[in-house]
Amino acid sequence: MQRELNSMVLTSPSTKVQHFLVVEDEQGKRTIPLMDSTCSIGRDLSNSIVIHSPSSSRQHALLMRVTMPDTDSHMFRLIDGNLQGKRSKNGLTVNGQACTSHDLKHGDEVIFGHDVRARYYMTNNISDVHYLESCASEDVTGFLSNLHNPMQTLTTADEMLTSSNEAAIVRLASFPELFSNPIIEVNLTGRITYLNPAAQAQFPKLRDEQSKHPILTGLVALICNDNDKFFVREVEIGNQVFEQSVHFIAESDLIRSYIVDITERKLTEAALQDSERRFRAIFNQTFQFSGLLKPDGTLLEANQTALDFGGLQLEDVIDRPVWLARWWTTSTDTQKRLKAAVLEAARGQFIRYEVAVLGARDVVATIDFSLKPVRDDNGDVVLLIFEGRDISDRKQVEAALQQAHSELEVRVQQRTAELKQSNEQLRSEIVERQRAEAALQSSVATNRALINAMPDWMFRFSADGIFVNYKDAPNTTLPLPTEEFLGKPLDQVFPQDTATSLMNCIKNALGSHEMQLFEYELDHDGNPLMFEARIAVSAENEVMAVIRDITERKRYEDDIRTALNKERELNELKSRFVAMTSHEFRTPLATILSSAELLEHYGHKWDDTRKLKHLNQIQQSVEHMTGLLNDVLLLGKAESGNLAFKPIPMQLTEFCKGLAEELQITTKTHEIVCRLQDQPAETRMDEKLLRHIFTNLLSNAIKYSPQGGTVDFDLVFEDNYAIFNVQDHGLGIPQSECDRVFNSFNRASNVGNISGTGLGLAIVKRSVDLHGGEISLTSQEKVGTTFTVQLPINQRVEQDG
Structure with missing residues (x-):
C-alpha cells in the first residue's frame, strides 16, 4: 500500500512540524509520534519510549525537546544516559558514529546498544501525519524513504542555532523544559x-x-x-x-x-494575622494589668487596660526595663524594689506584693502585683508573666474600717468612764452604744458585700483539714469533685495527691503566718481544669483559701512555651541548611562561573571538542546542584507526610543484584560483594523507596572507604522479614555520634574533606519507616560501619486500593 508522493500537498512553512521515530527491535517495527515534551528511552517499562532488547539499559537515553530561539518551532536533542548523568551500558551511535549527545536531523539513523535501530523524521504535511498514525508497520518503509523534509523549505536547525547569540545558546543548555x-x-x-x-x-x-x-x-x-x-x-x-x-x-x-x-502561602499569612488578632483580643481581656517580660526585665508585651490606665502607647514602654516605665511612682525605693523582684523571679521564684502605680493625669492607684516565671523543657526561666489587680477601693475600705474601729473603741472607753461618774448619763450612753453597734453592723455588711463581689471561690478550713464554710463564685464551676463536702476532711473530697498537698499548705500557713500558693488539676466532665489556691490564716487554727480557675492562663503559657520551642528548632534547622547549601553549592557554582567566563572570552578561538568539555563541566555542576535540591525536596515530602508509599510485587534478589551492578560501574577501587539469598515467597515493597535506601547506603560505603576495598551487601529472609546488611571497611563513625546519624543535615566529625549534605541517611530512615521496618548500625572508627535494615516482605497498605 505505497502512497504516491506526487499527490502530497505541501503546507505553508507556518504549519506545525510533526516529529516521528521509527523503531525496530525484538517486537518488530513501529512508528512513534514524538510529543512536545522531553521523554526517556530504555528497557524499563517506566520509560516514555520502551525498547525491547537485552543490550539496552533500563534508562538508556533521553530525547530532550529544545525550543528554537525566537520561534514557535522546536527540535530534539538525543543524550546518552538518564537524568542523573549515568551513561547507558552499551552506548548509542548516530549515522554510524558513537556519540553521547546529538541534535537530531531529518533522516538520522540511531542504534541503541547493539541491535535496536531507529530513524528520525519530520514533516509539516498533515496528510503524512494521518497516514503514519493509521497504516501498518510493513507499509511504512517505502513511504518514509521518500518523506519530505520540512526543514529544507524552512531555516535549518544548524542555521538557526548558528544565528542565535551566545545568551540563547546558554538558555538551550539550561534544560528549562524540565x-x-x-x-x-x-x-x-x-x-x-x-x-x-x-x-x-x-x-x-x-x-x-x-x-x-x-x-x-x-x-x-x-x-x-x-x-x-x-x-x-x-x-x-x-x-x-x-x-x-x-x-x-x-x-x-x-x-x-x-x-x-503563592496562593496557599497568602492564605496561610492571612490565617496567621487573624490568629494574632484573636490572641491580642484575648490578651487584652486578661486581668486589669498584664504583660510579658524577658528574664532581664525587658518589657515584651502589655495589655491595653494597662496602657490605657497609664495613658501610654505600646512603643512608649516596649523593649525597656519594666521598672523604668511611667506606671511606677518616681520613688527610687519603688524602682529598686521592682528591679529586685524581677531578678528574684528570673531565678524561678513567684513574687507578689502591693505597689503604687501612676496613671494618666497623675492618678495614683494601688495594685496587687505578681510575677510568675515560665520555664522551658530544661527548667530554665525564659519568660516572666506580670499580673495586677487594682485594689485601691479595697484599701480605702480597709482604712475606713480600721478608722471606724479605732473611733468606736475610744467612744466606748469614754462612755464607760461617764457611766461610772453619773447614772444620769446611762441612758444616753446606751443609745450611743446602740448607734455604734449599728455602724459596726453596717461596716460588716459592707465588708460582706465586697467579699461576695469577688469572682473567686473562698473556703474556710480548720487546722486538721475539715471544710468549715465556703463562698461560691457566680457563673463559675465548683472547683471540687464532690458536691456535699462541708464537714468532711480534704482526703474524702479531693484526690489523695491533691489533698496531701493542700494539707501541707494549711500547716505551712498556720506555722509561718505567710500566704501559701498551690496549683492543682481536677477532671470536670472529661476535661482537665487547673486551679490556683491562695491560702492564708484567717483565725486561730483556721485558714481561708481563695481558689481561682487558671485553666485558660495555663493554656496560654503552654502555647507560648510551644511557640518558643518551635522557633528554636526552626532556627537550628535553618542554620544547618544555610551552612550545608553555602558549602555544597560553592564548588559547582565556581565551576559554572569559571567555564562560562572561559567560553565567553576564548570560545571563538576553541574547537568544538574544547567547548564541549566546558559545557559538560557546566552540565555536571548543574546536575550535582539539582541532585542536592532533589534530596532537600524529597526530605521535605517525607517530613510533611507527602512521600507516597506504593508497594508492588517484585523480585527482591534480582533488584539487589541489579542495583549492585549499577553502583559497581561507578568505582574502580572498590568491589561490591553480594551474598543474596533466593526469594522464598512473594515480596511486596516500594521499589522507588528501596532504591533511595540502598543507593544511599552503598554509595556511602564506597565514599567513606577512601582506601578502597570490599563493600559487603547481604540479604537473608527470616519469617516474614527481609534482612539486609551493608558493611564497609572505611572511616567508621565516632561512637558518641551514632545516635545522630539519621538527623537532617548531620555529618560525622571525622569525614574531613569528603563532600556530602547530611541528607542521605535522613531520607533512608524515613523510607524505612514508610515500609514499617527498622534500621540500625554498628560502627568503629578506622574499622568500618555496618547498617542493618529489616523490612516486612509482603507489606499491604490502604493506599494499594
Whole structure:
C-alpha cells in the first residue's frame, strides 16, 4: 500500500512540524509520534519510549525537546544516559558514529546498544501525519524513504542555532523544559520569545494575548523605567496569586520571568494575622494589668487596660526595663524594689506584693502585683508573666474600717468612764452604744458585700483539714469533685495527691503566718481544669483559701512555651541548611562561573571538542546542584507526610543484584560483594523507596572507604522479614555520634574533606519507616560501619486500593 508522493500537498512553512521515530527491535517495527515534551528511552517499562532488547539499559537515553530561539518551532536533542548523568551500558551511535549527545536531523539513523535501530523524521504535511498514525508497520518503509523534509523549505536547525547569540545558546543548555514552574521570556517590544511547557499549561491564553495578559502587563515598562536588572512582584489573576521573579538579560535584550503560585502561602499569612488578632483580643481581656517580660526585665508585651490606665502607647514602654516605665511612682525605693523582684523571679521564684502605680493625669492607684516565671523543657526561666489587680477601693475600705474601729473603741472607753461618774448619763450612753453597734453592723455588711463581689471561690478550713464554710463564685464551676463536702476532711473530697498537698499548705500557713500558693488539676466532665489556691490564716487554727480557675492562663503559657520551642528548632534547622547549601553549592557554582567566563572570552578561538568539555563541566555542576535540591525536596515530602508509599510485587534478589551492578560501574577501587539469598515467597515493597535506601547506603560505603576495598551487601529472609546488611571497611563513625546519624543535615566529625549534605541517611530512615521496618548500625572508627535494615516482605497498605 505505497502512497504516491506526487499527490502530497505541501503546507505553508507556518504549519506545525510533526516529529516521528521509527523503531525496530525484538517486537518488530513501529512508528512513534514524538510529543512536545522531553521523554526517556530504555528497557524499563517506566520509560516514555520502551525498547525491547537485552543490550539496552533500563534508562538508556533521553530525547530532550529544545525550543528554537525566537520561534514557535522546536527540535530534539538525543543524550546518552538518564537524568542523573549515568551513561547507558552499551552506548548509542548516530549515522554510524558513537556519540553521547546529538541534535537530531531529518533522516538520522540511531542504534541503541547493539541491535535496536531507529530513524528520525519530520514533516509539516498533515496528510503524512494521518497516514503514519493509521497504516501498518510493513507499509511504512517505502513511504518514509521518500518523506519530505520540512526543514529544507524552512531555516535549518544548524542555521538557526548558528544565528542565535551566545545568551540563547546558554538558555538551550539550561534544560528549562524540565522545570515544573512556568518560565516566560519576552523581548523589549513585549513579544513572547519563549514559553516552557509549564507556562503553556498554567496560562493557556498567554501566547494569544501576549503583553496584554495579566502576568505580562507593565513588565517591559518596569524594566525600561528602572535600572534594576532584577525585581520580584506579586500578580493576582482571579482567585490565584503568583510571585513573579523578573530578570533582564542585557546581553540578548530579553526579559525572563520565573513564576511561582503563592496562593496557599497568602492564605496561610492571612490565617496567621487573624490568629494574632484573636490572641491580642484575648490578651487584652486578661486581668486589669498584664504583660510579658524577658528574664532581664525587658518589657515584651502589655495589655491595653494597662496602657490605657497609664495613658501610654505600646512603643512608649516596649523593649525597656519594666521598672523604668511611667506606671511606677518616681520613688527610687519603688524602682529598686521592682528591679529586685524581677531578678528574684528570673531565678524561678513567684513574687507578689502591693505597689503604687501612676496613671494618666497623675492618678495614683494601688495594685496587687505578681510575677510568675515560665520555664522551658530544661527548667530554665525564659519568660516572666506580670499580673495586677487594682485594689485601691479595697484599701480605702480597709482604712475606713480600721478608722471606724479605732473611733468606736475610744467612744466606748469614754462612755464607760461617764457611766461610772453619773447614772444620769446611762441612758444616753446606751443609745450611743446602740448607734455604734449599728455602724459596726453596717461596716460588716459592707465588708460582706465586697467579699461576695469577688469572682473567686473562698473556703474556710480548720487546722486538721475539715471544710468549715465556703463562698461560691457566680457563673463559675465548683472547683471540687464532690458536691456535699462541708464537714468532711480534704482526703474524702479531693484526690489523695491533691489533698496531701493542700494539707501541707494549711500547716505551712498556720506555722509561718505567710500566704501559701498551690496549683492543682481536677477532671470536670472529661476535661482537665487547673486551679490556683491562695491560702492564708484567717483565725486561730483556721485558714481561708481563695481558689481561682487558671485553666485558660495555663493554656496560654503552654502555647507560648510551644511557640518558643518551635522557633528554636526552626532556627537550628535553618542554620544547618544555610551552612550545608553555602558549602555544597560553592564548588559547582565556581565551576559554572569559571567555564562560562572561559567560553565567553576564548570560545571563538576553541574547537568544538574544547567547548564541549566546558559545557559538560557546566552540565555536571548543574546536575550535582539539582541532585542536592532533589534530596532537600524529597526530605521535605517525607517530613510533611507527602512521600507516597506504593508497594508492588517484585523480585527482591534480582533488584539487589541489579542495583549492585549499577553502583559497581561507578568505582574502580572498590568491589561490591553480594551474598543474596533466593526469594522464598512473594515480596511486596516500594521499589522507588528501596532504591533511595540502598543507593544511599552503598554509595556511602564506597565514599567513606577512601582506601578502597570490599563493600559487603547481604540479604537473608527470616519469617516474614527481609534482612539486609551493608558493611564497609572505611572511616567508621565516632561512637558518641551514632545516635545522630539519621538527623537532617548531620555529618560525622571525622569525614574531613569528603563532600556530602547530611541528607542521605535522613531520607533512608524515613523510607524505612514508610515500609514499617527498622534500621540500625554498628560502627568503629578506622574499622568500618555496618547498617542493618529489616523490612516486612509482603507489606499491604490502604493506599494499594
